[in-house]
Each structure stands twice: as structure tokens, then as C-alpha cells.
Amino acid sequence: xxxxxxxxxxxxxxxxxxxxxxxxxxxxxxxxxxxxxxxxxxxxxxxxxxxxxxxxxxxxxxxxxxxxxxxxxxxxxxxxxxxxxxxxxxxxxxxxxxxxxxxxxxxxxxxxxxxxxxxxxxxxxxxxxxxxxxxxxxxxxxxxxxxxx
Numbered sequence: 001x002x003x004x005x006x007x008x009x010x011x012x013x014x015x016x017x018x019x020x021x022x023x024x025x026x027x028x029x030x031x032x033x034x035x036x037x038x039x040x041x042x043x044x045x046x047x048x049x050x051x052x053x054x055x056x057x058x059x060x061x062x063x064x065x066x067x068x069x070x071x072x073x074x075x076x077x078x079x080x081x082x083x084x085x086x087x088x089x090x091x092x093x094x095x096x097x098x099x100x101x102x103x104x105x106x107x108x109x110x111x112x113x114x115x116x117x118x119x120x121x122x123x124x125x126x127x128x129x130x131x132x133x134x135x136x137x138x139x140x141x142x143x144x145x146x147x148x149x
Contacts, residue, residue, distance in 0.1 A: 004054065004081055021100055023047050025146030026092070027057050027077060033148065036065050040100065043067050044148070053079030066148065068096045075108070086112040086140070094148075104146040112140050 021033030021044050031049025036042035043065030051057040055078035062072045071092055077085040092106025115137035118124075124131045 007081060021047075021148060023049070023146055023148045026059070026104060026106065026144045027051055027075070027142075028059075028146070029054075031057060031059075033066070044100070051077050051079065051085075053077070053085060055079040055081055055083065055085060066094055066102065068094055068102070070094075073108075075110075079114070084113045086110045086115070088142070090142075092144070092146075097149075100148070102146075102148040104144075104148060106146075107141065107143050109139060109141050112138060115140060 021035065021040075023031040023033060028047065029050045029052050031047040033044035033047045036045045044061070045065040046058065046060040048056070048058050057075060057077050059073050059075040062074070065071075071094055073090050073092070075088050075090065077088075079085045088108040088110025090106055090108025090110075092104045094102040094104050097103055119133040119135065119137045122133065124133070
């Protein structure tokens with residue numbers, strides 16, 4: 001466990017050296033943004049950081065990047081550092097709070113590798129109750145909020 005925490009710390013340290021914008025939320029425990037042409041006056045093109053499952057998360061925007069209004073993106077998540085979790089497509093409404101600061105509200109749908117595993121395992125018994133897996137395990141819909149600063 002100590003190696004996982006140390007590795008996550010090193011990943012965040014290296015990421016913070018090359019990225020200038022921070023995101024909290026939207027699947028990120030803490031993420032850093034990369035601007036178009038590495039110019040802080042340009043929109044954020046992608047985010048990289050630690051996910052809530054103590055893995056890594058990458059989110060890249062289509063088009064110009066993160067701007068005020070509706071933005072489309074794609075993302076990849078892992079949990080416990082390197083275990084693949086999901087690949088998703090999403091859209092979010094970015095409300096400008098200041099220069100390169102946004103409040104994002106959005107939704108995404110994707111393919112969950114762990115959800116597919118649970119789905120194909122079949123019914124699971126938990127405390128005497130049988131839980132039937134749903135197709136929503138494989139293609140989860142996620143709503144999210146995030147603050148970018």
C-alpha cells in the first residue's frame with residue numbers, strides 16, 4: 001500500500017510540474033490541465049490526475065478545448081493505479097467564474113471493464129439477498145460537477 005501511495009505522489013508531483021490549471025471533481029480527486037500550445041492564456045485541452053479510485057484519469061476535449069458553454073470530451077480511468085476501469089464520452093456545461101476558472105456541470109456514458117466483469121459473473125448473493133446484474137453496470141451513466149481553477 002505504501003508503494004501505491006508513493007507512486008501516486010510521484011505521479012502528481014510530475015504532473016504538477018508540466019500543467020498549470022487544477023481540476024477537482026468530475027472523477028478527479030486532483031487533476032492538472034494542459035493548455036493549447038502550452039500557453040496559459042489559451043483554453044485547457046486536457047486534464048490528467050488522480051481519480052477517486054486511487055488510479056489515474058485522463059480527459060481530453062474535442063475542438064478548441066475547455067471554453068465557456070457546452071464542451072464534449074473523452075476520458076480514460078484506472079483504479080488502484082493501473083487496473084483499467086472505463087472509457088467514456090461526455091459533455092459538460094462550463095460556466096466561467098474568472099480567467100481560466102470554471103464551474104462544470106456535465107454527464108458522461110462509457111464502457112466499464114469492471115462493470116462488464118460483474119455483469120458476466122451473474123447474480124451475486126449479498127447478506128442473503130440475490131442481486132441481478134444490470135446492463136447499466138457495463139455502460140454506466142454518470143453525472144458530475146467540477147471546479148477548474
